[in-house]
Amino acid sequence: MHIGRTTLSKFVIEQTRGAHSEMGALLIDVAAAVKTISGLVGKGALSGFSGSMASTNVQGEVQKKLDVLTNEAILRHCEWGGQLAGMASEEMDAPYAIPAEYPRGRYLLIFDPLDGSSNSDVNVSVGTIFSILQRSTAGDAEPADFLQPGARQVAAGYAIYGPSTMLVLSVGTGTHGFTLHRESGNFILTHPDIRVPETTREFAINTSNERFWEPPVQRYVSECKAGKTGIREADFNMRWIASMVAEVHRILMRGGIFMYPKDNKDPAKPGRLRLLYEANPMAMLIEQAGGAASTGRGRILDVVPEALHQRVPVMLGSREEVKRLERYHHEYDTGADRPFASPLFAERSLFRD
Numbered sequence: 001m002h003i004g005r006t007t008l009s010k011f012v013i014e015q016t017r018g019a020h021s022e023m024g025a026l027l028i029d030v031a032a033a034v035k036t037i038s039g040l041v042g043k044g045a046l047s048g049f050s051g052s053m054a055s056t057n058v059q060g061e062v063q064k065k066l067d068v069l070t071n072e073a074i075l076r077h078c079e080w081g082g083q084l085a086g087m088a089s090e091e092m093d094a095p096y097a098i099p100a101e102y103p104r105g106r107y108l109l110i111f112d113p114l115d116g117s118s119n120s121d122v123n124v125s126v127g128t129i130f131s132i133l134q135r136s137t138a139g140d141a142e143p144a145d146f147l148q149p150g151a152r153q154v155a156a157g158y159a160i161y162g163p164s165t166m167l168v169l170s171v172g173t174g175t176h177g178f179t180l181h182r183e184s185g186n187f188i189l190t191h192p193d194i195r196v197p198e199t200t201r202e203f204a205i206n207t208s209n210e211r212f213w214e215p216p217v218q219r220y221v222s223e224c225k226a227g228k229t230g231i232r233e234a235d236f237n238m239r240w241i242a243s244m245v246a247e248v249h250r251i252l253m254r255g256g257i258f259m260y261p262k263d264n265k266d267p268a269k270p271g272r273l274r275l276l277y278e279a280n281p282m283a284m285l286i287e288q289a290g291g292a293a294s295t296g297r298g299r300i301l302d303v304v305p306e307a308l309h310q311r312v313p314v315m316l317g318s319r320e321e322v323k324r325l326e327r328y329h330h331e332y333d334t335g336a337d338r339p340f341a342s343p344l345f346a347e348r349s350l351f352r353d
């Protein structure tokens with residue numbers, strides 16, 4: 001029975017009293033959109049919305065019907081409330097202007113409406129990721145308003161649509177998890193003040209890209225795979241769900257490290273994941289839970305964005321492992337790792353000279 005337990009509405013209103021009280025109302029609208037999406041995704045093949053559209057998004061990816069529908073759901077739930085100066089999404093080339101009939105506010109909502117969409121037709125957990133920034137004044141947002149470092153986020157969160165629907169959130173006072181009580185429609189605080197264990201023996205990376213990785217990542221992953229027989233003297237486990245939300249959720253629940261590094265499959269791309277609506281919100285949640293989030297060469301939240309859909313390398317999770325990866329990148333960049341010669345690296349000297 002959940003009567004008397006803290007609901008999401010109560011939590012955000014209490015946490016945002018004062019300077020950010022309007023943001024409390026915005027977060028409640030986001031939660032309403034999440035409930036709508038949970039209903040849609042939960043229907044699976046009965047929703048009539050499985051499969052792909054003929055259209056592609058700004059990343060050149062074929063859009064799933066659910067990508068477009070979930071994007072619509074968030075726009076409709078959030079555009080009318082009066083807290084927003086503008087919105088931006090993975091599924092829209094340019095920022096979305098608040099329709100003229102609605103009042104404007106000073107917050108900016110940036111989101112990935114359906115993360116892990118390659119899994120949406122195969123009944124594997126998918127999610128929604130969001131980040132909230134602010135402008136100094138209320139009014140119509142300019143594209144440049146969205147290009148703020150992640151450290152300036154006033155809130156971040158994700159919803160995971162799995163066996164249960166959860167919403168994990170930070171407004172800068174820790175990271176907290178809420179579970180949807182379907183009968184009442186309330187999000188109940190079930191995971192207050194989540195902490196990521198400092199150390200871990202579990203890593204997540206798409207190893208099919210191994211031959212394209214930089215040597216520091218090849219070094220780190222081969223050491224994990226060598227387990228007890230190698231310098232780590234401990235066995236590691238591996239996971240890859242191909243839904244970033246599900247990987248990050250697992251790490252918040254039991255620790256681990258998630259990596260989507262830079263690779264030379266497409267040298268023009270600095271990474272696969274998008275800075276503003278994937279890397280930044282997840283980095284805030286992980287850091288607020290005591291973990292770390294890096295590009296391998298620096299804190300993700302310090303990256304100054306240059307474009308709305310820019311990509312970055314992502315390594316996040318248990319602090320000790322992220323620090324070790326940063327050290328390997330530093331040793332590689334400074335040449336201090338030269339003794340670590342392995343056939344793999346000797347062969348792949350692409351990154352050296």
Ligand code: FBP
Pocket residue numbers: 090112114115116117118206242243244245260
């Ligand atoms: P979108 O589904 O929002 O485009 O996100 C990208 C993503 O699906 C991440 O959720 C996931 O971590 C990664 O791509 C999976 O990549 P890959 O297809 O290489 O396994």
